[in-house]
Amino acid sequence: MDATIGIPPAVTEETQAFWNAASQGRLIVERCSACGRDNFPPRGMCRYCRSRSMVPTEITGRGRVYSLTVNYQRWLPELEVPYVIVLVEFDEHPGVRVVGRLRGCPPEAAAIGMAVEVGFEPGPGGYAIPSFYALNR
Amino acid sequence: MGTELLERRAVISGVGQSAIGRRIDRSGFQLTLDAILAAIADAGLTVDDIDGLAMFPGGGKSNLPGYSAANLYEIQDALRITTTWRQGLVEGMSLPFYGAVQAVATGLARHVVVYRTVKEGSAAKKAGGRPAYGSIHPEAEGPLAWLLPIGALSPVCQIAPYAARYLYEFGVTREQIAWIPVTQRKHAALNPDAVYRDPLTVEDYLGSRMISTPICLYDCDVPVDGSTALVISASETVPDLRAPVGLEAMAGVIDGRPSWEQWEDFTRVGYATAAGMWARTDLGPEDVDVAELYDGFTIEAIWWLEALGFCKAGEAGHFVDGGERITLGGQLPLNTWGGQLSGGRLHAAFGHTAEAVRQLRGEAGERQVADAEVAVVTSAGGFEAGAALLTRWR
């Protein structure tokens, strides 16, 4: 698969683990060792109890589309349109919302509330980007 | 209210604008000087009276081509003034005058010039369309690191999911919200400085191309070249001023996650800022004669109509339907200069503030709202947002 056109991320101390895991097809967020809650994006501090003791945890379950947009504008040369951008939340990881692309259904079939599976696709700069997969119904 | 509010010790004394157009063939620096000199003259002051200078954005920050022009120090150098207070901001500039009011109210300056200059019209022409994020920086930094790699390459893509969720939850239709751009275009026809003045119909709106669903072409403001400058003065200088406008209340509150994609509830935006503003005044929504509500995208004006209490959550579609309530002579004339949708993307509510001042002075020409005494101005939407009530000076 050709890499998706876009602008690569500037990777930081806080986000290195996320992008490393992404390259292995795994979605990780930070889990607080003190209160057990999940945090995203990673900040090295729990935004619920302010503990600095954060460990990576992998999201493997299904997500649900909180909102979306189908983009038709070719913002960059060679950008293939249309494509779907989804904001996905996870019943088992409250407070986590991850933005990515959506595959597995025609753009016009994408809908708020639809169930998706975690996935990645080759993105700009050699990074793997979140690319969720639409599940039937 | 007890102690006197800080904003009551400040007035908006001057408004000035350069030529505004899709493309103005002069530098942003020259446009800025045009606007500043016009604003100072409009205030009834001279350049030597100015002792404070502020701009948006600060630090030469520019994520988008044409977003920033005219460095603050170079402007001060050209004006050859002494300043006791300066500010350049993105974070914290809830309103164009938010910081300047604090400066003049606390005695750090007496007359502050605040300016915002855009060359986004020329940049769009060069890019062959509305430019994307990332056409300046090769890597996506900070909050954009989550958005640009996956293809959310423009502010449109950040806002569109808010509009999608809003339509989904409340069953508001595109046919209804079309009345915002359509009505504002009608207002723009009465504003000789607006960039788009030809009539726009609901059918034109529904037939226009999608940019990023559900946001179509006419939901997006128009990139332009132009500069707006304001003069903010300490209220004790009122005897020296030509036509000051009062500041009744202002607020800029962030009570949720300050991130486009992490903001908790996409259907409730601006509520804390609106509540913060109303808490600082005895006036209420029923007292507002004219509303200049930020409209980078149509949905942002909808947020403000609901957050400020002009209608209930989810009822803005009904409120604007048909356009009668939001036009001249209606209950709440909205964006009487055409807004950014037709007047041009002067950005950060500089155009909105300029119009509110003109309305309250009775200097709005053909689009004047009769006996306008109270105007509401809002800036942006999403997490960095501001709201203010401006009043006719008595």
Ligand SMILES: [Zn+2]
């Ligand atoms: Zn915790």
